[in-house]
Amino acid sequence: MNEKIKIVLVDDEQLILEGIKMLLSMEENISVDYLATGGNEILQYLEKLAPEDLPEIAMVDVQMKPMDGFELVEILKKKYPNIRIIILSSHYKSSVLGYMIKLGVSAFLPKNSSKSVFIEAIQAVHKKGMYFTKEDHTMLSSYLNSPARKKSLFDNEEMLTSREIDVVKLICQEKTNNEIAEVLFLSPRTVESHRQRILDKIGAKNTVGIVIYAIIHDIHSLQVKL
Incomplete structure (x- = not known):
């Protein structure tokens, strides 16, 4: 059980x-x-x-x-x-x-x-x-069309490196650190370091923030239950 x-x-x-x-x-x-x-x-x-x-x-x-x-x-x-x-x-x-x-x-x-x-x-x-529900998706879409709202979510964001973007894409696919490490031929500890740097750069608190950042910046498409 x-x-x-x-x-x-x-x-x-x-x-x-x-x-x-x-x-x-x-x-x-x-x-x-x-x-x-x-x-x-x-x-x-x-x-x-x-x-x-x-x-x-x-x-x-x-x-x-x-x-x-x-x-x-x-x-x-x-x-x-x-x-x-x-x-x-x-x-x-x-x-x-x-x-x-x-x-x-x-x-x-x-x-x-x-x-x-x-x-x-x-x-x-x-x-x-x-x-995320259908209603959430509708409201999140409004951020895609509003630079002011986009800025308000990630006030102090820094540019991500290409490797960090690769990590973001895999995080959005719900991969664990170990799975990301296997795909990118890195150690889990290195992946964890990348994840923390990503959070610090975009000013997010957790995985949810990373996914929202990816959606807003066209790194990932939000799949919702309709």
């Missing part, structure tokens, strides 16, 4: 928490470990956990008080960079999408998504590190 994907849910509406937990609890490979009604509560919970007990995924509502989802995401990405974050929102805005991508969020889901979409997103984020 596969190890369960550990998830925590953060939303200031108790009914939303209970509803999502009920949907996910029917999945054998998903474990909802904690429900939090605010940012401070989830941070206090995480602080008590040993590193090996931390959740793989946090599903976070954007509109919460007193600590909103934006502030919580910034704290989580700084203190727990290995926890992947799925944003829950009642509505999409392209400005929010761009900001969340810059922070390193892995997926965006409307709260009224179907159970199948929730499950699909969780599985994709756990396996690939990201999940």
Whole structure:
């Protein structure tokens, strides 16, 4: 039996928490470990956990008080960079999408998504590190046609070398460091060094940022679930 994907849910509406937990609890490979009604509560919970007990995924509502989802995401990405974050929102805005991508969020889901979409997103984020919907693709496309928005995502980007672009292409194909090393005849350690330099150069937080950078710069075409 596969190890369960550990998830925590953060939303200031108790009914939303209970509803999502009920949907996910029917999945054998998903474990909802904690429900939090605010940012401070989830941070206090995480602080008590040993590193090996931390959740793989946090599903976070954007509109919460007193600590909103934006502030919580910034704290989580700084203190727990290995926890992947799925944003829950009642509505999409392209400005929010761009900001969340810059922070390193892995997926965006409307709260009224179907159970199948929730499950699909969780599985994709756990396996690939990201999940994009048709709506995400539409908004990301707007960045392709707007130099100002393009600049806002990657403020301090430096030019990538041809080898770094090769690494980016393989990252977008969901290759691991070991697989990239085999393709490019490099050591995994060298690939990891390339990956870190790429992140530093483009100002991204994680693989999600690398993929978005590649899409915007026509290095990779985004494949989405339509």
